[in-house]
Amino acid sequence: MMKACIFGASGYTGVELVKILHKHPTFELSNCYVSEGSADKDKRVNDVHACLDADCNYVLQAASERELSEIAAQHDAVFLALPHEVSHHWAPKLLEQNVRVFDLSGAYRLSDLAIFEQAYCFANTYPDTVQDAVYGLAEWNKQAIQAASMVAVPGCYPTASLIGIKPIVESELLADNCIPVINATSGVSGAGRKASSTTSFYEVSLTPYGVLNHRHTPEIEEHAKTKVIFTPHLGAFKRGILATTTMFLKETACAENIAQAYSNAYANSPIVRIRSNWPKVDELANTPYCDIYWKYDTEKRCLVVCTAIDNLLKGAASQAVQCANLAFGMSEEVGLI
Numbered sequence: 067m068m069k070a071c072i073f074g075a076s077g078y079t080g081v082e083l084v085k086i087l088h089k090h091p092t093f094e095l096s097n098c099y100v101s102e103g104s105a106d107k108d109k110r111v112n113d114v115h116a117c118l119d120a121d122c123n124y125v126l127q128a129a130s131e132r133e134l135s136e137i138a139a140q141h142d143a144v145f146l147a148l149p150h151e152v153s154h155h156w157a158p159k160l161l162e163q164n165v166r167v168f169d170l171s172g173a174y175r176l177s178d179l180a181i182f183e184q185a186y187c188f189a190n191t192y193p194d195t196v197q198d199a200v201y202g203l204a205e206w207n208k209q210a211i212q213a214a215s216m217v218a219v220p221g222c223y224p225t226a227s228l229i230g231i232k233p234i235v236e237s238e239l240l241a242d243n244c245i246p247v248i249n250a251t252s253g254v255s256g257a258g259r260k261a262s263s264t265t266s267f268y269e270v271s272l273t274p275y276g277v278l279n280h281r282h283t284p285e286i287e288e289h290a291k292t293k294v295i296f297t298p299h300l301g302a303f304k305r306g307i308l309a310t311t312t313m314f315l316k317e318t319a320c321a322e323n324i325a326q327a328y329s330n331a332y333a334n335s336p337i338v339r340i341r342s343n344w345p346k347v348d349e350l351a352n353t354p355y356c357d358i359y360w361k362y363d364t365e366k367r368c369l370v371v372c373t374a375i376d377n378l379l380k381g382a383a384s385q386a387v388q389c390a391n392l393a394f395g396m397s398e399e400v401g402l403i
């Protein structure tokens with residue numbers, strides 16, 4: 067068994083990691099950590115999150131930066147479900163030990179430090195770790211993930227968006243002057259567990275936010291290798307993301323080569339499911355899958371592709387474990403389906 071631990075185990079993505087690793091056949095969940103000042107420290111995780119099974123009773127231990135080396139030395143895999151700023155400092159310290167790090171935050175997803183600073187409003191001061199970090203979009207980066215010590219697990223919106231766009235870009239079907247337009251809606255768990263008025267049940271409706279300046283725009287652009295116009299929306303539901311992307315294609319594109327592009331990318335994927343109808347978030351909630359469906363208007367040369375995921379799973383925790391499975395030589399879907 068490989069020993070694993072989770073930092074940020076009391077949060078929304080952290081608790082999904084607890085669920086998955088608790089039942090995983092190869093990873094043994096050895097320790098669950100929260101911050102030194104956490105209101106949940108010393109509690110059992112299933113007392114904090116009653117949805118967990120009775121035997122899923124790990125104690126939420128307080129951990130500080132001082133203990134990172136010692137903790138890293140005791141584990142094979144470390145999962146960081148922490149705020150970006152905390153992962154940014156902690157990942158390089160953990161990596162000094164012989165451990166693999168799977169970071170769910172955005173701290174190491176962008177290779178350009180100036181673009182990072184603009185998007186996250188703080189500077190990444192560990193350029194070597196940035197360079198070593200492998201982007202964990204599992205369907206597209208398998209070989210690099212298999213060899214990685216540091217995996218930057220993609221954001222939730224970027225996962226949903228990139229799965230729809232990349233087959234078209236990589237197959238050179240996108241029209242030269244086309245900027246894909248992505249409209250995506252997330253449930254409120256995307257904002258994390260910390261209470262705020264914008265995510266309170268009474269306040270949430272359906273509305274766009276982060277228009278033309280959301281930090282996921284540069285992440286999608288770097289990994290799709292194209293500019294995009296990305297508009298996120300907050301919806302009045304708990305879990306899930308639905309991303310609808312509109313793209314104009316080259317004159318040479320036809321329904322057959324679009325189908326071929328998606329089939330080449332995902333026909334053998336255990337996680338991405340090519341459907342025969344439009345996906346619905348409720349069908350994906352609590353699963354590690356990404357569902358995809360598209361329609362092409364030949365006359366307008368317009369492709370509309372729709373992808374749906376659970377933001378806490380394929381958008382975070384299950385994709386982190388998908389990457390860990392690959393990094394430890396297993397099939398990507400082990401312990402997930």
Ligand SMILES: NC(=O)C1=CN([C@@H]2O[C@H](COP(=O)(O)OP(=O)(O)OC[C@H]3O[C@@H](n4cnc5c(N)ncnc54)[C@H](OP(=O)(O)O)[C@@H]3O)[C@@H](O)[C@H]2O)C=CC1
Binds near residue numbers: 259
């Ligand atoms: N929610 C989502 O859909 C997605 C989230 N992510 C990313 O994953 C990460 C976790 O997100 P999420 O689970 O939603 O966040 P939550 O706010 O739900 O949880 C954050 C966790 O981090 C802990 N924490 C907070 N501050 C510190 C600190 N200074 N030191 C140590 N631990 C700390 C919290 O515990 P405590 O304060 O009790 O110590 C809690 O366990 C974030 O970087 C987020 O951007 C990525 C993709 C999707």
Ligand SMILES: CC(=O)N[C@@H](CCC(=O)OP(=O)(O)O)C(=O)O
Binds near residue numbers: 222252253255257258
């Ligand atoms: C609904 C909501 O607020 N969603 C979050 C995105 C989820 C997240 O935590 O983003 P990372 O993938 O970058 O970590 C947001 O828009 O900031």
